[in-house]
Amino acid sequence: MQEKQLGFHTRAVHTGNAVDKETGAIKRPITMANSYELPYDPTDMNWSSAAANLYTRNGGSNQKYLQERIADLEGGEDCIALSSGVAALSGLFFALLQSGDHVVFANVTYIAAYRLLNELFNNKFKVETTIVDTTDLEAVKAAVRPTTKLIHIETPGNPTLAITDIAAIAEIAHANGALLSVDNTFASPYNQRPIELGADFTIESLTKYINGHGDSMGGAIIGKKEHLDLIRAQSQINLGGVISPFNAWLIMRGSATLPLRMRQHNENAMKVAKWLEQQPSVRFVSYPGLESHKGHEIAKKQMTNGFGGVLSFGLKADHDTHNKFVSHLKIITNAVSLGHDASLIVFLGENDERQYLYPEEFHNGFFRFSVGIEDAEDIIEDLRQALEKTGLT
Numbered sequence: 297m298q299e300k301q302l303g304f305h306t307r308a309v310h311t312g313n314a315v316d317k318e319t320g321a322i323k324r325p326i327t328m329a330n331s332y333e334l335p336y337d338p339t340d341m342n343w344s345s346a347a348a349n350l351y352t353r354n355g356g357s358n359q360k361y362l363q364e365r366i367a368d369l370e371g372g373e374d375c376i377a378l379s380s381g382v383a384a385l386s387g388l389f390f391a392l393l394q395s396g397d398h399v400v401f402a403n404v405t406y407i408a409a410y411r412l413l414n415e416l417f418n419n420k421f422k423v424e425t426t427i428v429d430t431t432d433l434e435a436v437k438a439a440v441r442p443t444t445k446l447i448h449i450e451t452p453g454n455p456t457l458a459i460t461d462i463a464a465i466a467e468i469a470h471a472n473g474a475l476l477s478v479d480n481t482f483a484s485p486y487n488q489r490p491i492e493l494g495a496d497f498t499i500e501s502l503t504k505y506i507n508g509h510g511d512s513m514g515g516a517i518i519g520k521k522e523h524l525d526l527i528r529a530q531s532q533i534n535l536g537g538v539i540s541p542f543n544a545w546l547i548m549r550g551s552a553t554l555p556l557r558m559r560q561h562n563e564n565a566m567k568v569a570k571w572l573e574q575q576p577s578v579r580f581v582s583y584p585g586l587e588s589h590k591g592h593e594i595a596k597k598q599m600t601n602g603f604g605g606v607l608s609f610g611l612k613a614d615h616d617t618h619n620k621f622v623s624h625l626k627i628i629t630n631a632v633s634l635g636h637d638a639s640l641i642v643f644l645g646e647n648d649e650r651q652y653l654y655p656e657e658f659h660n661g662f663f664r665f666s667v668g669i670e671d672a673e674d675i676i677e678d679l680r681q682a683l684e685k686t687g688l689t
């Protein structure tokens with residue numbers, strides 16, 4: 297497509313949009329109809345095909361417009377938009393993995409990736425799994441077996457912000473005949489494009505930065521058409537986690553400002569991380585933009601526009617004091633999710649069963665903080681006054 301020559305901002309606005317032929321409206325409409333008119337003789341049609349407009353579970357108009365935009369922004373050949381980020385993860389694993397296959401996956405991932413691979417696929421379908429610290433390339437090499445079908449990583453990883461070298465892991469995967477999937481949700485395609493670094497699949501929770509406004513859910517798998525046709529046939533049409541036309545439309549609208557929002561997220565998170573690092577009551581700050589972050593050099597290499605809006609930090613305080621601190625925040629909201637316009641914070645206590653997989657500073661309870669696009673000064677002032685009210689200055 298010729299549009300590939302255009303800049304990221306231009307493509308975020310234009311790809312997938314067109315003048316509506318019927319009304320002349322300059323934005324494509326929401327098509328809520330769940331079925332499409334059939335040809336004169338439909339008996340030869342494949343009811344499980346995504347090729348033609350047929351039924352919205354096989355692929356709706358708004359889904360297709362959104363897929364066109366996301367594939368373009370990620371630098372991928374094709375995209376499948378689904379109902380959530382987890383539908384994208386499970387759709388990928390379901391289509392790709394067979395009993396007896398082996399998967400290497402990162403010690404730091406979204407919780408559902410861990411549950412799917414390590415519990416559900418492992419126990420129900422006899423898919424073998426090895427959890428590895430993917431910041432350690434030698435450990436990844438050692439974990440790969442002849443039966444390894446997939447390496448799944450997340451960078452920056454949720455919730456510790458661990459950074460994995462995408463290009464280096466792609467080399468290890470391909471040298472062993474395995475595929476690499478990268479969950480790119482924390483970075484967004486504005487900051488990082490895994491396919492350009494050698495990954496076979498990029499996963500996005502569209503719920504987060506790409507929608508950006510905290511008001512809809514979606515997920516995407518980006519990759520080569522030959523792989524995605526299989527995932528579409530097996531996972532979208534037969535598992536059925538299709539995205540609603542309305543959510544696809546909302547995400548389409550939100551994504552037009554992705555680069556503008558990401559710049560503000562990047563800038564705000566960097567300011568907040570540097571400020572937090574100066575506070576005597578702060579035990580640690582993990583943000584890939586800080587020189588103190590173990591993965592900073594790799595992050596600089598693969599996150600070309602910035603380090604994202606999420607950071608984690610802990611206080612020199614006990615469990616209850618962490619909760620008290622949150623209760624004093626006025627602008628920053630106590631809620632899960634991330635990548636919203638508004639700043640969100642969540643206290644991850646000591647009961648995460650995966651703590652043994654994280655570095656030690658994460659063992660005593662810490663915050664995951666999604667820095668929003670408000671004024672950085674207001675966010676910092678909110679943190680400062682909450683520390684003061686908690687008696688932690």
Ligand SMILES: *Cc1c(COP(=O)(O)O)cnc(C)c1O
Pocket residue numbers: 380381382383406450454479481482501502503504513514515
């Ligand atoms: C939120 C999230 C997901 C899951 O996305 P949903 O849209 O909530 O299903 C997957 N990966 C990462 C890194 C996430 O932060």
